[in-house]
Amino acid sequence: MLGIGTLAKKVFGTPNDRKIKATRPLVDKINALEPEFETLSDEGLRQKTGELRQRAQGGESLDDLLPEAFANVREGARRALGLRAFDTQLMGGIFLHQGNIAEMKTGEGKTLVATFPAYLNALMGKGVHVVTVNDYLAKRDSEWMGKVFAMLGMRGAVIWSGMSNEEKLDAYSADVTYGTNNEFGFDYLRDNMKSELNQLYQKHHFYAIVDEVDSILIDEARTPLIISGPADDRSDLYTVIDQIIPLLSDDHFTVDEKARSVTFTEEGNEFLEEQLHARGLLEEGQTLYDPESTTIVHHVNQGLRAHKLFQRDKDYIVRNGEVVLIDEFTGRMMAGRRLSEGLHQAIEAKENVQIQPENMTLASVTFQNFFRLYDKLGGMTGTATTEAEEFAEIYKLGVVEVPTNRPIARIDEDDQVFRTAAEKFRAIIEETKAAHEKGQPVLVGTTSIEKSEMLSQMLREAGVPHNVLNARHHEHEAEIVADAGRLGSVTIATNMAGRGTDIQLGGNVEMKVMAALEQNPDADPAEVRAEEEAKHAAEKQKVLDAGGLFVIGSERHESRRIDNQLRGRSGRQGDPGRTVFFLSLEDDLMRIFGSERLDRVLKTLGLKEGEAIVHPWVNKSLERAQAKVEGRNFDMRKNILKFDDVMNDQRKVIFAQRREIMAANDLSEVAADMRHQVIDDLIDAHMPPRSYADQWDTPGLYAQCIEKLGIDVPVMEWAAEEGVDDEEIRERLIKACDEAMAKKAVDFGAENMRQIEKQVLLETIDAKWREHLVTLEHLRSVIGFRGYAQRDPLNEYKTESFQLFEGMLDTLRETVTQKLAHIRPLTEEEQRQMLAQFAAQQAQMQRQADEAEDAAEEAQLALDQGEGPLPGFDENDPTTWGNPGRNDKCPCGSGKKFKHCHGRLA
Structure with missing residues (x-):
């Protein structure tokens, strides 16, 4: 019903x-x-x-x-x-x-x-x-x-x-x-x-x-997204802490794989204190719970995360002496992207590569x-x-x-679940080999570089020629994907099954035409195209007869979308196709999200080695597990956004203010308002409302007038006059300040003065905003502990960040007023010195730029020359060359394409 x-x-x-x-x-x-x-x-x-x-x-x-x-x-x-x-x-x-x-x-x-x-x-x-x-x-x-x-x-x-x-x-x-x-x-x-x-x-x-x-x-x-500038170098600290982490035993920390977090136990904290005392990082009598230990605790936590949560060849690779992050969703290298708060430096220490200095945030925004x-x-x-x-x-x-232009003809089979990973991989190899022998192109999806290279090794041993597409070979992505639909081709891809480049059955005609013209530049392009299109049509028909593209998933990703992307590579524009996922109880998703019950069911059914369970119920339970993970990730992102929204409101105010300042031609009124507000604050601080004259701090006010307002006025004499109140002194200070600034405008010239005011305002806003960002980062990192006191961390963050923002605006007014008060025209001698200093700086910047360009050229040369020959490579023995594609780098390490190097001899 x-x-x-x-x-x-x-x-x-x-x-x-x-x-x-x-x-x-x-x-x-x-x-x-x-x-x-x-x-x-x-x-x-x-x-x-x-x-x-x-x-x-x-x-x-x-x-x-x-x-x-x-x-x-x-x-x-x-x-x-x-x-x-x-x-x-x-x-x-x-x-x-x-x-x-x-x-x-x-x-x-x-x-x-x-x-x-x-x-x-x-x-x-x-x-x-x-x-x-x-x-x-x-x-x-x-x-x-x-x-x-x-x-x-x-x-x-x-x-x-x-x-x-x-x-x-x-x-x-x-x-x-x-x-x-x-x-x-x-x-x-x-x-x-x-x-x-x-x-x-x-x-x-x-x-x-x-x-x-x-x-x-x-x-x-x-x-x-963060634009940052260099901060203090602390590489020694990372190196010392990195020597401690391997000494930890399993009793010293707990790992929560679901939440991707790792924390020290009581025993771990005691062990750490001993080690840190022995290395002089903690003073005698100081514990990890003392406020002075905050920085050390932060770095030790990052060291633990680097070792226990971040795996080489899954989360990052080491390339040319650098730790390069890998996007967990696309499998691509994220060159230039670095983990913040010292985590990247902790990974560099773990991998024993040069530790880059930490950065200070200059500006940041989330994509949301x-x-x-x-x-x-x-x-x-x-x-x-x-x-x-x-x-x-x-x-x-x-x-x-949006409906498809032609009905989908792809067959999506139920998942096949094996007891062990070894059984699963054997089944994948057998299935791949059978499809390859009948000419059906196969795309095998994996979740890490390590697994893609292990499958590649198994396929080599089984004698199946194939291409590997992962972060190590991303330069050839378009070529490998273009060939993935050719008759009998086998492609192993890590989370990046051809985004942006279609897998066309029979191969990509455009790329075939380009390759043919590259080999024979004198040929008539129209004739080459006609010939390649005829060959392609014949090959495409054979691929269609063999069943279209066969997609094999070697593991379920924690996000259903990534699995659907892999599936979607097959069956484009109404083409036939087939997809299936091979899983084992040892897979991360199955292991973390309750495979014990399924294991008991499989044992009860008396499943023999090499056999798989295939049932829609298994698919449903897996989808529920994935939906749980997606929900948790959504909550994490929502929480990050709630915190970022607090900063975003402040960011919008500051950025809008900057634009107004840039658009204005005359900012003298803004500068005057700031100056008057500073005078109000000084009067309130040194001559509190409803206080008597003998309670006023006139020497302090006099000193502040010289320091912050740049004027030398007889404040103490004014205060001694009969019948003078704080309001009268406020008005006299405002008048004296305005007259001093008016004289300054005459000395500089009105137009120059307007330009100076604009530059001082913009530079001060930028400097104060940078300092504010660092303060907010520190507040954000410790605010979570307020939860232990039954206080909502988000509300606490909102309240304190607003107070910090108000404080920043107060210091902004003071700094702008102080800078404008003390600015003066340069003498001829000072101008000459400044020009000489500027010329020296320009020359130094040019030298640095030249050095950076030379370094980049050397790095590119090293990259072009490859990363040395393949281990075990023997020039005279083709069986030691691996199985490179024609457009891959030659295994000899020359940096040339295989077809232009040893592939020409083969």
Whole structure:
């Protein structure tokens, strides 16, 4: 019997069905306009853009312009790229324009979908930002889709980290700007460290389209973007602490794998105190519970985390003497990204590489708060439904599943669960070998580099040729993924099953054509393409006959989305395909989330070695475990956001204040208000209200007037006058100060004085904000302990951070007033000395830049030359060469591609 909910869905349709249905009339309107737009000349399409732009900026709503704008883009894309958008792609574009996340399966053409809402919203003239997960995709999409925008009389551009200031300003002035989430976020922070309005990159936060929105807004939301500067070097401390950690026994600490946390036990604390006393890090009689021990306790905790929670080749790799983090969701290296609060340094000490100095935060923002700056946000991904609640709660984004252009023909089999990991891996090898022998391409997904290389070794022993795609081989990602759909190919991928590059059955035609032209540059491109397309069609048919792409998951990830991404690589555009996950009770997810009960069930069933249990109930219980983990991760991110929101309110006030200061031509009134407030505070401090004259601290006030206001006035004589009260002295001080500043403005010149006031204000705001950030970080790290006193840490943080913010504003007023009071024109001699000092600094900076460039060239040379030959490599014995792909680096360590080196001899 059907449940009430199921029955209602059958009668009324799901909410998703109703949203899809609501777009049908709009899609019909766009289709009805197609014949009219086909008759327009190329110039006619561009003129249409001009007309639509005028109407949009004249007040006509973008919703009313949507059918014509989308029809124009569809025609422009057909002429520029030879691609005519499907109706489902138009639907995706409509949902993006409405501020939703369009969930579209792999291969449905999301890159083209983004051009429709980007074009429509760019008509407003405020710039549209299209956000991608890496520089490769940003450049590729910008070049590819830039042809469509150019056809329509608009300009597309791309930003990346190595651009000059002028290039970046130009890229942001384009109608549509592509770039990575990191680069957009960092540019926002950089904007708020500038002193000229015309130097700002991001004039508006009008509309952004986020590609792989689940990766950017969910997975990366736990890590704030930080611009930092160097702090004191404490490498000796990390090294000494690192020598202590290996001496700990299991009784000294407890690890909570679910919460990814590790803490010392009582025995551990006692043992630590002994060791720290012996090494002179704790003074005699001092314990770890004393306030003076806070710094040591913090560093010891970070050392413990580095050793017990962070694994080499899973969480990070060591490359060229550096610890490089690995993104747990995509498996890519995160070059330049460092863990904060000394954790990265603790890992460097553990790995015995050079310890980089700690950094001090100059500016920071989370992705959650950065993307909430935009007036409107849209997103695209293949997997968002499982996180719909978080998108709605944090970003106010709806999730809509857009139907596929062709029905999905992929078969998703139930999971196969084995008792041990060894049995599971043997089964994967057998299944892979069987598929390879019949010509079916196989993609094997793993969760760590270590496991991908172990599987690779097992496949080598079984005589199965294959490619490995993980953080070590990420340079060849596009090539390996492009070949993953070829007849009989086997690919092992770590959490990065081809994001941004489709796995096309029979291989990627474009890459085959490029490779053929590279080998024979004199050939006619048209003939080469025709020949490669004919070969590809024949190979694709063989792959289709073999069953399409076979995806094998070697483990369940703690997030269902990552599993769905892996599954989604198979069955693109209605292709056949098959997916299955092989699991064991020794897998992390199974082990942490209650495999004992399942183990008992398997024993009761009398499961023999090598046999697997396959049942929908197992899938359901696993999904429940994953949903639990996702829920807990969501709560963690929500908690981080609650704390960051407190700082974000303050950040918005400071950044808005900076922009006002930059936009103003005359800040003399602001400086005067600050000066008068400082005088009020000085009077209140030294002449308290309702106090008698003999209780006043006039010598203290006189000293403060000289130090903070830069004026020498007879305060003590004034106070001795008959009938003078605190109000009278306040007015005399204000008058004396204003006259001194007016004289200073004459000495400098009015225009120069206005410029000095602006620079002093901006520099002081930046310096005070940096100090405030450090204070807030320290407050944040200890506020959790308030929970032990039955006080809510978040409320305590809100109260104290507000008090700190008020204190910062008070010191800001004082510092600005003091700096302006003591500033004076330079003598000719001082000017000469200053110019000489400036020239010396410039020369030193140039030397440092040259040295850095030389070091970068040497590092690149070392990288190009490879990392030495493969262990056991024998030039005369091809069996010792491993199994490199033609485009991989040669195992001899020359740094050349295999096909240009020893592969040419093979």
